[in-house]
Amino acid sequence: MFEIRIICEPADTDRVSQVLAAAFTTGPARQHPTRDGQRTRLYLTADHRSAPEPWPAPEEAYALAPSIISEIGWTARTAADRPFFDALNREFWLRKAALLDRIALSNEADSTTSDATDLATRAAQRLIELDDTAALSAPRCYVRQQYAHWAKNQ
Template identity: 60%
Template sequence: MFEIRAITDPADADRVTAALSAAFDTGPARQYPTRDGRRTRLYVTADHRPEPTTWPAPDQAYALAPSILSEIGWTAARARAHLHGQPIDREYWLRKAAVLDRIALDEETATRPRTDATEMALNAALRLLEIDGHGDGNDPHPDPRGYVRQQYATWAKNQ
């Protein structure tokens, strides 16, 4: 994070602030007159914009994934184990979000009637983001299901 100071004609202050906001991730601009009162001093707290994330395509992310039925069985077994005192861990939420994403993808490309698979996949993705510390509902993630694919591809490669 850094501070930008600009001295400009008062008529140009909004244009300069807008240009800085377009180039950087900025906070609100603070404006003060210069000592002579003819120009405006702008102070803006700024940071570099994060690089856009490229999410893996579904076929790439799930290339090493077991069948959907196998994953449903695995998540169901983990859910049953939770009823008997075993904790639900990140792997469970990752695999559950991934299998729901795969089901939703199949449905989104099919011509049959829609179910709530897309909504369920999104909710599971948001839960994974929450577990990973990337979401509290106030700052929406740009692509929750893309995040699931990224995390699943990394996890599957390391298994």
Template identity: 60%
Template structure:
């Protein structure tokens, strides 16, 4: 266990606190003004997070998934039904990324090495970006969008999020 002290602009305290709790197992944050009163001192007791578990396997992630044909229909219909200029919600981006991951996995299993893997990875990165920017209600356990493992294996992040979504949807 260790103590972290941060001196920051008062407007940044929420963001700094969130970043610290994302990287470490933290206790309560104590706030005090600096001597000049223009900035804020944050003190937090922290510890390293425990080792994270493995990503869900594709079989675990997609055990409750509808057929790929059904998902293709759902994503196409959902995109077509949205008024022009209106953003699609997180469920759409999650299901689309999961569908593209499943297509890529099927291609890999069949020995076909086209661009499906690249397309699936790009869709996964888009989901991570939405989740990181706060536009989604991500599960984030054990890997949150800013975790280095999510950047290293974005398709695994999709499987984690889809597993949670499928069980709770």
């Protein structure tokens, strides 16, 4: 654990705090004016983020998943029952993103050209937004991780 001290313009304090919180595990920022009163001193207790959990392989993530056909049916029925997608819960978006990821993986294995990869990535990004998680470089891997956790707890 360590302490970070930043001197910045008062208008920049929120942005600086957010950037530091994205890079480190931080405590709340303590703010004090500088001696001249023109700028702000920020003090944050910080620690390195723990190593991220490794992404599960698709075979591991989807080991407990029902068939693709079954998931297509569930997704279609759920969407038909609730036509306003923004009101749908996390389970819907997780299962839809996992379904699209599985279809994209199948197409990639068969060297089939389709828009499945793009659709899988978009659905993964929707799940990331719903989870209020920082943008990730591997959104489909995030879906696999989250699906594996969800499936184990069902």
